[in-house]
Every structure is written in C-alpha cells, then in structure tokens.
Amino acid sequence: EPEVTQTPSHQVTQMGQEVILRCVPISNHLYFYWYRQILGQKVEFLVSFYNNEISEKSEIFDDQFSVERPDGSNFTLKIRSTKLEDSAMYFCASSGQADQQYFGPGTRLTVT
C-alpha cells in the first residue's frame, strides 16, 4: 500500500539554525500539506500546496517557514531560524482529492 514517507525521523537543532524537513508524498497525489503537533496537543495545520504553489496557510506559517517541491517526488518544509517553540512533531500529508489526506509518520523536531 502506498504511503507518505518523511525524513529524518528525528532532528535536533540549535536555536537560530535552519532546518529542512523532507517528505515523499504518495506518487499520484496532487495536494500536499504540512501539519505540526506540539507534544500532547492537537494537530495544527500549517500549509497546503497544490499546482506548485501555496493554496492555503495558517497564522503559524509565518515568514520563517517556506515549502518547496524541488522535484517530482519530494516536498520540503524549511524553517529559516528555529525557535524553541518550533519543537514539535511535523507531519506531511498528501491527497489525491482535497479531502482524503494521508499522513506520514512525522519528523520530531527538537530545538535546543
């Protein structure tokens, strides 16, 4: 069964450093998403991406965040200058239609 994959599974970085989280969506999917989940809290939407551009973003997704689909398979989330409060699980999701979103296993980001 096709699945969304994410790398790395755990990323530790120092405050102020740039991080790139990588995702490989399901191959025939057209919509891509990033969500985050702070430990013990609900899943929060960050951004959706369709047709090579951002289609929707939340208040969390400020200028420190960017997304890119550098080739036909990868979808990345970049945080330019990490803050302590960016520590969370980051989930990538993809869908063939906008509603049925399939989530990856997540990347745990720890900012020290």
Place this chain on the structure above:
Amino acid sequence: QQQVKQSPQSLIVQKGGISIINCAYENTAFDYFPWYQQFPGKGPALLIAIRPDVSEKKEGRFTISFNKSAKQFSLHIMDSQPGDSATYFCAAMVPTGNQFYFGTGTSLTVIP
C-alpha cells in the same frame, strides 16, 4: 478560536464495550468530517469519514453518527479491543479549503 471541540479528553473502556467520542463544531460551512486514529510515535491514520448528507456511516466496528441540526458528530467503536487503544482525533473541512481543523484528541484505553 477552537473550530472543533472534542470530548472526552480521555476514555477507559472494558474490552467488548462501546467507546463513544463526541465532537461539536460551529462553522456550518464544514462539509467533510473525518476521524483519525493515532498510535504513539505514528502519524494520524484516516479511520472513517462522513459528509453531512447522511446521518450515519458504518465501517466494520466503527460508526460515525452525524447530527447536522445540533452541529455534532460522534465516533462509536463497537466491541472495543485493546488494539483500539490510541488517540482519536475528529476533524472538519470546508468545501473550498484544504486544511483540516482538528479536535483536541481523545486518548482511548481499552482494558482487557
């Protein structure tokens, strides 16, 4: 602003019993309501979903009940099993949007 409210926060059920998790929403534009199951260290996995044109949807032991007038929907897990122990999130989406609004999650423990 909490778009989707979920209760209870935690639930303990005996094996074979019925687990019931409730969600309420305010935005009448929502037209897609999925439930996700999340095991520790894993991403949310789509369990079952419903649209407002039906009042109930059943898939195996999992049933969604939907009350459009009350703006509420619930997940019923029949014959609950220890393997069902996980965190369950309800979510909602508007037809013109891409993002899910997640509830705060319910930690379900099924006791053997």
